[in-house]
Each structure stands twice: as C-alpha cells, then as structure tokens.
Amino acid sequence: MVEIIVLLMSAILVENFVLMQFLGICPFLGVSNKLSTAIGMSGAVIFVMTIASFFTKLVYDLLLVRFGLEYLKTIAFILVIAALVQFVEIILKRFIPPLYKALGIYLPIITTNCAVLGAALINIQREYSLLNSVVYGFGAGVGFMVAMVLFAGVRERLEHCDIPESFKGLPITMIAAALVSIGFFGFKGLGG
Amino acid sequence: MKALKTITNGIFKENPTLRLVLGTCPTLAITTSTTNVLGMGVAATFVLVMSNMIISLLRKQIPDKVRIPAYITIIAGFVSIVEMIMKAFLPELDKALGIYIPLIVVNCIILVRAELFASKNNVFYSALDGIGMGLGFTLALLLIASFREILGNGTWFGMNVTRGAIDPAMIMILPPGGFIAFGTVVAIINKFSVVKVRKTGCAACTMGCPTNCSKEVEA
Numbered sequence: 291m292v293e294i295i296v297l298l299m300s301a302i303l304v305e306n307f308v309l310m311q312f313l314g315i316c317p318f319l320g321v322s323n324k325l326s327t328a329i330g331m332s333g334a335v336i337f338v339m340t341i342a343s344f345f346t347k348l349v350y351d352l353l354l355v356r357f358g359l360e361y362l363k364t365i366a367f368i369l370v371i372a373a374l375v376q377f378v379e380i381i382l383k384r385f386i387p388p389l390y391k392a393l394g395i396y397l398p399i400i401t402t403n404c405a406v407l408g409a410a411l412i413n414i415q416r417e418y419s420l421l422n423s424v425v426y427g428f429g430a431g432v433g434f435m436v437a438m439v440l441f442a443g444v445r446e447r448l449e450h451c452d453i454p455e456s457f458k459g460l461p462i463t464m465i466a467a468a469l470v471s472i473g474f475f476g477f478k479g480l481g482g
Numbered sequence: 483m484k485a486l487k488t489i490t491n492g493i494f495k496e497n498p499t500l501r502l503v504l505g506t507c508p509t510l511a512i513t514t515s516t517t518n519v520l521g522m523g524v525a526a527t528f529v530l531v532m533s534n535m536i537i538s539l540l541r542k543q544i545p546d547k548v549r550i551p552a553y554i555t556i557i558a559g560f561v562s563i564v565e566m567i568m569k570a571f572l573p574e575l576d577k578a579l580g581i582y583i584p585l586i587v588v589n590c591i592i593l594v595r596a597e598l599f600a601s602k603n604n605v606f607y608s609a610l611d612g613i614g615m616g617l618g619f620t621l622a623l624l625l626i627a628s629f630r631e632i633l634g635n636g637t638w639f640g641m642n643v644t645r646g647a648i649d650p651a652m653i654m655i656l657p658p659g660g661f662i663a664f665g666t667v668v669a670i671i672n673k674f675s676v677v678k679v680r681k682t683g684c685a686a687c688t689m690g691c692p693t694n695c696s697k698e699v700e701a
C-alpha cells in the first residue's frame with residue numbers, strides 16, 4: 291500500500307510529465323489558456339492514460355513477450371492507443387453522454403499526445419507490474435492535470451501584462467512555464 | 483530551382499521548430515547536450531525522409547478515411563528500425579535519448595508533413611521536403627542546445643569553450659532551462675524578423691483542434 295502511494299505521489303509531483311519530463315507539451319501550450327478547457331482536456335488525458343497503461347501492459351505481457359516480439363512494441367502500442375481512443379469515444383457516446391459531452395472534443399487529439407505513449411513505454415522500461423502500471427498511468431495523468439490547471443491560472447494573468455513586443459505569445463509562455471517548473475523542483479527528494 | 487526551394491523552405495521559412503512550433507517535446511527534453519541533438523536530428527531526419535517517400539508513393543492507394551492510422555503505422559515502422567539500429571550500434575546514445583527515440587512516432591512534425599506535403603506531392607519532392615524539414619529541426623535544436631550546454635556546462639560538443647570564464651549555471655541543463663532557452667531563442671528570432679511567432683502549440687494537431695486553440699495565429 292505504501293509503495294503504491296509513493297509511486298502515485300512521485301508520478302504526480304516529482305516526475306511531473308509536463309514540467310519535469312517534457313511529455314505532452316503540445317496540449318499543455320495549446321489548451322491551457324482557459325481554465326475550463328484545461329480541465330476538460332486533462333480529464334480526458336487521465337481517463338485515456340489509465341486505460342491505455344492497463345491495455346498496453348496486457349498486450350506486452352500476453353502477446354509480445356510470449357511470441358518474442360518485444361521489438362514491435364512501439365508499433366503495437368501506438369495502434370492499441372489509437373484503437374482504444376476510438377473505442378472509448380464510441381462507448382462514451384452511446385452509454386455516458388454527459389461525459390462524452392465534456393471530454394468528446396478532446397479525445398481524438400489524444401492519440402498523438404506523447405504523454406500517453408510515454409507512460410506506456412516508461413511502464414515497460416521500468417518493469418512495473420500490471421497494478422503499478424495502472425497507478426503510474428493514473429498518477430501521470432493527474433500530474434498533467436495539476437500542471438495544466440496551475441498554468442491556466444498563470445496564463446490568465448499573463449493576458450493582462452505589459453510584455454516586451456518580441457516576447458509576446460510563445461516566448462513569454464515558455465518563460466512562465468520555466469518558473470512553474472522551478473517550483474516543482476521543490477518536490478525533488480519527496481518519496482525517495 | 484523548385485527543388486532547392488523545397489529544401490530551404492524547411493530550414494528558414496517554415497522551420498518546424500522555430501516557425502511552426504511543432505515537436506516541442508523533444509526540443510525541450512533532449513537539448514541538454516549538443517551530442518544528443520545530433521543523434522536525435524539524424525534519427526528524426528531518417529524517419530521523416532523515409533516516411534515521406536513511402537507515403538508519397540502510396541498516396542493514391544491509401545483510402546482517405548483511414549489515412550491517419552495508415553500514416554502512423556508507416557512512421558512507427560521506420561521508428562522501430564531506427565530504434566533497433568541505435569540499440570545495436572550506438573548503445574550509449576540510445577541510453578541518453580531514452581524513450582524520446584520511440585516517441586518520434588508521435589512527433590507532430592512527421593505527421594504534419596505527411597498530411598500537408600507527402601500526400602500531395604511526388605516522391606522526389608517529398609524526399610527533399612523531408613531532408614529540408616529534418617535539417618531545419620536539427621539546426622534549430624542545435625541552436626537551443628548550444629545555448630544550454632555553453633551556459634549550463636561550459637562545454638560545446640564536449641569541448642570546454644568558456645575556459646572557466648563564467649560559472650556554469652546548472653539550471654540551464656535542468657528542465658526549467660529548456661523552457662527558458664526555447665523561449666529566449668524564439669524571442670530573439672522575433673526581434674530580428676518581420677513575421678512574428680505567436681502560435682502556441684496547437685498548430686501541432688492534425689486532427690482538428692478544440693475550440694479556441696488556434697486563436698493566436700501569426701501576426
């Protein structure tokens with residue numbers, strides 16, 4: 291139990307996907323300018339990442355390892371994730387319409403989100419068990435949400451600031467992200 | 483003439499990293515040292531050229547509705563080849579780049595070029611476009627990495643260039659330094675060019691963007 295909590299905390303804070311490992315930067319910069327879209331997007335990411343961690347681990351253990359095809363893991367994972375996202379979309383649309391309404395528009399672009407594939411690959415690289423993989427996937431998703439929500443607040447403030455002409459837009463967003471990232475350094479050492 | 487233009491287009495006018503702001507993840511993650519960048523640049527360029535060529539050859543065969551999954555599968559195939567070659571011949575570089583090599587699959591640059599260029603042009607120009615984009619990506623990353631490595635470690639390609647004249651600022655090779663270096667380089671380029679980079683990220687998604695994504699377009 292303790293091990294799982296430590297894993298969860300380290301996935302959320304110490305190894306924050308966006309600010310420490312640079313995974314999922316595109317949506318981080320693209321949809322973090324409003325709090326509501328930031329929450330919708332990261333909700334979808336948590337959802338897909340948790341399920342994807344489970345299924346990619348299963349596919350790796352039951353199919354790839356058994357038949358000695360480990361070198362195909364990149365192709366296999368990206369196809370599993372793409373199929374899964376489609377599948378989740380269909381299921382949500384049919385059975386849980388409110389959730390589909392909230393997350394629907396964000397689902398298709400998650401396929402090419404490197405955070406989802408990154409989590410799957412890290413799970414394999416570190417030889418996590420099935421349970422740990424799911425916990426890590428979920429934690430990484432929550433970490434993504436923490437970064438997105440924090441940063442959405444920062445960006446809403448940035449809108450009203452007087453910024454030097456050449457720093458407007460992307461550059462100042464990057465500098466702000468650097469400052470938030472420095473803040474996350476405070477968590478280093480947490481959880482050993 | 484058109485051939486030369488296709489190549490330089492990727493390096494200057496539509497530089498994938500600094501102008502189109504695509505593939506930001508590897509840009510920030512592996513620019514801690516210039517040696518890493520060379521490895522990443524060669525790997526990404528290889529995948530870009532090969533996948534552009536194959537997709538261009540198959541552009542009339544791939545049905546429109548399943549084109550994105552088809553592109554991703556083709557790209558993933560070449561990434562796996564690169565992965566295996568690196569593991570076999572350059573194990574140290576493979577370790578340094580870690581999961582960012584398999585993550586070339588989801589690098590937006592490659593998918594975007596497949597969608598915007600290779601699916602509409604012949605093999606020859608698609609290959610040239612791949613070379614141009616690959617070079618543009620590598621040069622941009624090299625610029626950012628030089629900035630980070632010289633300030634953060636006092637070295638460039640492993641050579642000691644500052645000779646202890648300045649104290650290395652550790653933060654530049656840590657994650658926050660990636661954001662600072664990228665932001666500053668784009669700002670400097672903005673200062674000296676007519677067309678400003680205002681876009682943030684979402685030019686990246688080829689599959690349709692959520693609502694207010696692409697509001698900030700180039701001025």
